[in-house]
Amino acid sequence: MWTAVLGAGIGCYLLKLAGVSLPAKVLEHPVVERIADLIPVALLAALVAVQVFAEGTRLTIDARAAGLAVAAGLLVLRAPFLVVVCAAALTAALLRLVFPGL
């Protein structure tokens, strides 16, 4: 497990270093630029979906979905990041307090 931990860790650092070291010209290529814009959008959207609606290999709607809805509402109202994240956690925690197992 240590090999995997350190290998993945150092690999992730080298990926960061490559990003800040490669010439910016790489981004001037239209396809690379477009993909560079789209990949974070796709990955973040997928992470939101999986983080909220997946339970192992099962899809589910539970207290996390309520937390996400509250977060989206607060983002529409331009609330700060900290408020959004805490409100989502609080919503899920309170729902589970009232409805255990949700």
Add this chain to the structure above:
Amino acid sequence: MPDLGDEPAPAERRSIVRDGIGVGVATGVYGVSFGAVSVAAGLSIAQTCALSLVMFTGASQFAFIGVAAAGGAPLSGVLTALMLGTRNTLYGLKLAPLLGFRGWRRPVLAQLVIDESTAMSVTRQSRTAARIGFVTTGIAVFVLWNVFTFLGAVAGNSIGDPRDYGLDAAVGAAFLALLWPRLSDPRNRVIALCAAAVALGMVPITAAGVPVLVAGGVALLAGILTRAADDSTEIPHP
């Protein structure tokens, strides 16, 4: 490219620093969740802390321990973490000309290239503002994420289920908050919906970590296809 000579006013500087520390606190809080979940997945406290110190990119870390918890091969955990980590390479490509770090600062500050520090710097109107946003957010997140990872790992099961505190919901909300500014672009909204749908479609049929990677493939495909579409409109040259 913003006007790099435009210096931020003191009030704006304070606001950028405050936001950066706010992001650091919010991220640090769910570092507890990472620590607790990682130990529950079978990693030692030292391995958990090493992930936060060396890997230091939350999505990859959660994906790595997710695969470990699901009993997946360590190698697939490594690959998932690395694929997710390529996101930071793209962030770095965008950040490097904006921040303009040289010499020893570059390899050191490279470690701070993550979702949060990128989001808090790419939207700034000047190089100084971008640097303040990047460094403040990066250091705040690094310190607090590592401290809270350690606390979460040590507390382990004694703090109970991280879900009782809604920490799992906080992670999803944090990803949504990072995604939000990008959704002002209609094309990005379409991509985000497609990616989310594809990822959810893959959840029942693939191992932990894979759905998100497949969704990344959607972006790759869209990038290539929209390029082709643009080409056809660009053909008439004077």
